[in-house]
Amino acid sequence: MLQQTTVAVVTPYFSRFLERWPDLPSLARANLDDVLCVWAGLGYYKRARLLYECAQQLVREHAGHFPQTEAALALLPGIGPYTAAALTAIAFEKKANVVDGNVERVMARLYAVRTPLPKAKPLLKSLADTLVPEARWGAYAQALMDLGALVCTPRAPSCSVCPWQGACRAFLHGAAADFPKRTPKKRKPLLRCVAFVLTDENDRILLRRRPERGLLASMMGVPTSAFAPKNGPFFEQAPTAAAWCLLEGEVTHVFTHFSLRARIAVARIGASGNIEGAWTPIDALAQEALPSLMRKILLHAGLGQ
Numbered sequence: 001m002l003q004q005t006t007v008a009v010v011t012p013y014f015s016r017f018l019e020r021w022p023d024l025p026s027l028a029r030a031n032l033d034d035v036l037c038v039w040a041g042l043g044y045y046k047r048a049r050l051l052y053e054c055a056q057q058l059v060r061e062h063a064g065h066f067p068q069t070e071a072a073l074a075l076l077p078g079i080g081p082y083t084a085a086a087l088t089a090i091a092f093e094k095k096a097n098v099v100d101g102n103v104e105r106v107m108a109r110l111y112a113v114r115t116p117l118p119k120a121k122p123l124l125k126s127l128a129d130t131l132v133p134e135a136r137w138g139a140y141a142q143a144l145m146d147l148g149a150l151v152c153t154p155r156a157p158s159c160s161v162c163p164w165q166g167a168c169r170a171f172l173h174g175a176a177a178d179f180p181k182r183t184p185k186k187r188k189p190l191l192r193c194v195a196f197v198l199t200d201e202n203d204r205i206l207l208r209r210r211p212e213r214g215l216l217a218s219m220m221g222v223p224t225s226a227f228a229p230k231n232g233p234f235f236e237q238a239p240t241a242a243a244w245c246l247l248e249g250e251v252t253h254v255f256t257h258f259s260l261r262a263r264i265a266v267a268r269i270g271a272s273g274n275i276e277g278a279w280t281p282i283d284a285l286a287q288e289a290l291p292s293l294m295r296k297i298l299l300h301a302g303l304g305q
């Protein structure tokens, strides 16, 4: 939950999640839609799906327990090298080199590494490896992460209270904040789409589940045209022929790899007939597991809270 998300945002989601599924077997038995519903609003829904798959795999293949080696942990869905190392050191008190963004920054400063990130990552990891002690691996991993998060901070490191000040090359050069070096970021591409908000005479709205792969995979939402650099003749991609009205303004949403601008087309029809999708009562929308983008679109169309 904490990937790319702050503790303050995650805390209420974490509490609700654990209340609902207090252990691995209960999560493994859950319905994915319910998991996505409790996750709704937290973003990066792939994490929810992977967490769910991970619980199922642990119950199926490991009798509902986490394996205790870094290599076996790294084979689980959603568990990458960092999480596998952190679990090994912190949960199982075994030797592991735990390197997150904070630790990379500390290493880059400690050794005044001039290679820019992200190219420097393997070097920073190998430097961190040379410092891992022969005992108290959990405490060391947490201390190092805390040093990075609280003392060796990105903009104004508190070198005067740092226990590694005497060994820190960046500090000795009087250039702590100049490290790590970074390759300039490319601007995110801008994509556009049209979202189709279709309602019927029974005050229901058309929702559809998105494809299993790709962005917002398996999430419910109003149909949209393809995300593309330009909006083409989008009514061809509308769920049905109707008197579509394009609303003023647009909804913007920033994803990890691109920004999206969505225009909103609305139409009202009589009977919903055989238009494929989930016709959902408008007053039940609050209970749907909708991603933030869809909530913004509904709000723009006057249907959200």
Ligand code: SF4
Residues within 6 Å of the ligand: 106, 109, 110, 151, 152, 153, 157, 158, 159, 162, 163, 164, 165, 166, 168, 169, 170, 171, 176
């Ligand atoms: Fe970071 Fe300063 Fe400590 Fe060096 S001395 S590790 S720059 S806080």
